[in-house]
Amino acid sequence: MSLEAGKIAKIAKPGQFLHIKIDDMPFLRRPFSLHRMYNSNIDIFYHVVGKGTQALSQKESGAKLDILGPLGNGFEIKEIKNQVLIGGGIGIAPLFALAEALVNTSTQICVIIGAKTKERLLCEEDFAKLGCKVQVATEDGTGGKKGMATDILKDILLSLPPTETILYSSGPNKMLAEVSRVANVASVSCQISLEETICCGVGACLGCVVKTATGYKRVCSEGPVFKSDEILLGS
Amino acid sequence: MNLSVQLAPKNKQGLLLTNPVMTASGTFGYGTEYSRLFDIQKLGAIVCKGTTLNHKDGNPQPRIVETASGLLNSIGLQNIGVNALIKEKAPLWASWQVPVIVNIAGETIDEYARIANELDGVAGIRAIEVNISCPNIKAGGAEFGANPKSAAEVTAAVKTATSLPVLVKLTINTSDIAEIAMAVAEAGADAISLINTLRGMAIDIIMRRPLLGNIIGGLSGPAIKPVALHMVYKVAGAVDVPVIGCGGITTASDAIEFIMAGASAVQVGTAIFTNPRAPLDILEGIEQFMKKEGIEDIAELVGAARY
Ligand SMILES: Cc1cc2nc3c(=O)[nH]c(=O)nc-3n(C[C@H](O)[C@H](O)[C@H](O)COP(=O)(O)OP(=O)(O)OC[C@H]3O[C@@H](n4cnc5c(N)ncnc54)[C@H](O)[C@@H]3O)c2cc1C
Numbered sequence: 001m002s003l004e005a006g007k008i009a010k011i012a013k014p015g016q017f018l019h020i021k022i023d024d025m026p027f028l029r030r031p032f033s034l035h036r037m038y039n040s041n042i043d044i045f046y047h048v049v050g051k052g053t054q055a056l057s058q059k060e061s062g063a064k065l066d067i068l069g070p071l072g073n074g075f076e077i078k079e080i081k082n083q084v085l086i087g088g089g090i091g092i093a094p095l096f097a098l099a100e101a102l103v104n105t106s107t108q109i110c111v112i113i114g115a116k117t118k119e120r121l122l123c124e125e126d127f128a129k130l131g132c133k134v135q136v137a138t139e140d141g142t143g144g145k146k147g148m149a150t151d152i153l154k155d156i157l158l159s160l161p162p163t164e165t166i167l168y169s170s171g172p173n174k175m176l177a178e179v180s181r182v183a184n185v186a187s188v189s190c191q192i193s194l195e196e197t198i199c200c201g202v203g204a205c206l207g208c209v210v211k212t213a214t215g216y217k218r219v220c221s222e223g224p225v226f227k228s229d230e231i232l233l234g235s
Numbered sequence: 236m237n238l239s240v241q242l243a244p245k246n247k248q249g250l251l252l253t254n255p256v257m258t259a260s261g262t263f264g265y266g267t268e269y270s271r272l273f274d275i276q277k278l279g280a281i282v283c284k285g286t287t288l289n290h291k292d293g294n295p296q297p298r299i300v301e302t303a304s305g306l307l308n309s310i311g312l313q314n315i316g317v318n319a320l321i322k323e324k325a326p327l328w329a330s331w332q333v334p335v336i337v338n339i340a341g342e343t344i345d346e347y348a349r350i351a352n353e354l355d356g357v358a359g360i361r362a363i364e365v366n367i368s369c370p371n372i373k374a375g376g377a378e379f380g381a382n383p384k385s386a387a388e389v390t391a392a393v394k395t396a397t398s399l400p401v402l403v404k405l406t407i408n409t410s411d412i413a414e415i416a417m418a419v420a421e422a423g424a425d426a427i428s429l430i431n432t433l434r435g436m437a438i439d440i441i442m443r444r445p446l447l448g449n450i451i452g453g454l455s456g457p458a459i460k461p462v463a464l465h466m467v468y469k470v471a472g473a474v475d476v477p478v479i480g481c482g483g484i485t486t487a488s489d490a491i492e493f494i495m496a497g498a499s500a501v502q503v504g505t506a507i508f509t510n511p512r513a514p515l516d517i518l519e520g521i522e523q524f525m526k527k528e529g530i531e532d533i534a535e536l537v538g539a540a541r542y
């Protein structure tokens with residue numbers, strides 16, 4: 001879905017999100033990552049999973065939306081030689097905006113995309129068109145390598161010097177936990193984008209917290225992007 | 236047109252607001268979170284997140300569940316603690332035009348008194364709101380608000396510990412709220428605010444477990460408005476200190492209903508999550524209503540629908 005949002009587009013950074021009021025029901029806003037930015041437009045890329053996303057998908061072209069944003073802290077871009085992006089499912093959404101920002105730097109971008117089946121692989125061609133090196137994995141083997149995206153990650157990291165490599169990831173928590181573990185073993189710096197139910201979106205209500213080494217932190221305002229070694233996933 | 240309200244007429248320092256629209260504790264952080272979204276200085280007052288003696292981690296995730304026209308939360312009073320609040324937040328508040336009221340919670344009466352004592356005389360803090368109604372913590376909280384004796388004891392202890400105006404925030408998770416309100420007023424409360432959230436829960440039927448990490452939480456939002464309105468009506472009829480209405484207020488007409496039920500001021504909470512500007516929209520709506528109805532002073536509306 002493409003949104004015309006000039007004021008937001010001017011200042012938005014990859015990894016940040018928009019908090020969108022969809023209708024009177026459901027009641028709360030819904031958060032979506034910046035997927036692609038051009039001129040005064042911002043694209044979001046989403047799956048219909050419930051009432052909010054269902055209602056959003058039914059909006060007609062030209063409809064006006066109440067958008068709060070850009071919110072949160074985005075990815076911290078570092079011009080390190082090897083940039084590795086790994087995304088699972090719809091988690092790929094923010095990584096595309098990141099890749100767009102990275103192509104302007106003199107770095108090598110490698111993208112690993114994971115999904116359950118070939119049909120669910122997202123954005124493979126879009127990343128390739130940007131000039132990224134793309135590798136894919138599906139759990140059922142219908143596309144790319146059979147298995148997990150993190151299997152490919154392990155192989156790739158073997159051939160890259162840790163100090164000249166940086167990792168960015170977004171996807172289901174289970175995958176992020178494995179990415180964090182692999183990054184830690186390989187001593188590679190890694191940033192992950194987390195999801196929690198977002199309520200106020202600005203850090204006021206303390207609803208969307210995640211456990212970190214130094215206590216609970218707010219996903220909406222201290223994240224959604226965190227350094228992977230900071231976060232205690234699944235605990 | 237006069238929109239100002241005095242919420243602590245019996246207190247030496249008083250608590251004069253330029254208008255009756257405040258933010259509800261826990262929904263507006265420390266004020267700073269919203270300052271880049273709109274001019275928060277136009278608000279009647281800001282009530283900050285519930286503050287305890289020591290910092291508190293709060294409850295496990297998930298902490299938020301959306302319900303029909305409402306919200307269940309089980310934050311569990313995550314906060315930075317009173318000393319950090321005095322050091323890190325109050326200095327900024329001191330330069331603000333809008334008065335900041337600190338909401339406090341303790342596990343013992345002594346703890347309430349110690350927090351109130353720490354806050355006494357701190358620049359930037361204009362009043363204390365005593366939360367004896369939080370459903371989300373194990374010890375203390377709503378238990379103090381559940382009977383008149385303990386509610387009065389907490390109130391008296393806080394009054395002794397500070398010269399600041401003291402608001403007491405009641406729970407309706409009790410048998411007779413009017414009785415509690417009278418006890419609290421008798422014990423010296425300068426004003427009474429109500430209501431806090433209602434205890435509730437939700438279940439994930441696939442996983443067969445409660446959706447909130449803390450199992451139970453507090454219900455807020457439009458779903459509780461009629462209940463809150465009734466409670467305000469009841470309490471305003473029982474005490475002669477100012478009453479501050481809260482619970483599901485989303486529009487100016489909601490706010491006017493509370494004022495007509497007897498509230499001198501209102502607090503806006505959950506509505507802010509969907510519309511951060513809600514408190515200002517409500518204020519503007521009240522002004523328009525007064526203009527249309529030819530009302531000069533907001534005081535004319537307070538209790539206007541009481542029978
Ligand atoms: C910072 C951030 C960025 C996001 N970016 C995107 C994006 O770019 N594209 C995209 O498709 N989705 C994204 N999400 C997830 C998206 O916000 C949820 O899918 C959406 O809010 C669901 O709303 P709903 O009303 O359709 O579903 P509901 O009816 O509320 O719920 C349906 C199902 O979705 C799950 N769900 C609800 N909210 C969330 C959530 N916040 N995170 C994970 N699962 C949820 C529920 O547990 C439930 O099982 C993002 C979430 C966050 C926190």
Ligand SMILES: Cc1cc2nc3c(=O)[nH]c(=O)nc-3n(C[C@H](O)[C@H](O)[C@H](O)COP(=O)(O)O)c2cc1C
Nearest residue numbers: 259260261285308366430431455456482483504505
């Ligand atoms: C996320 C959240 C956190 C809250 N935290 C506090 C708190 O710390 N102290 C308190 O007295 N009330 C707290 N409340 C209650 C509100 O201040 C208010 O009394 C209640 O939500 C009803 O008003 P509303 O429907 O307008 O939100 C909280 C409410 C919510 C939704």
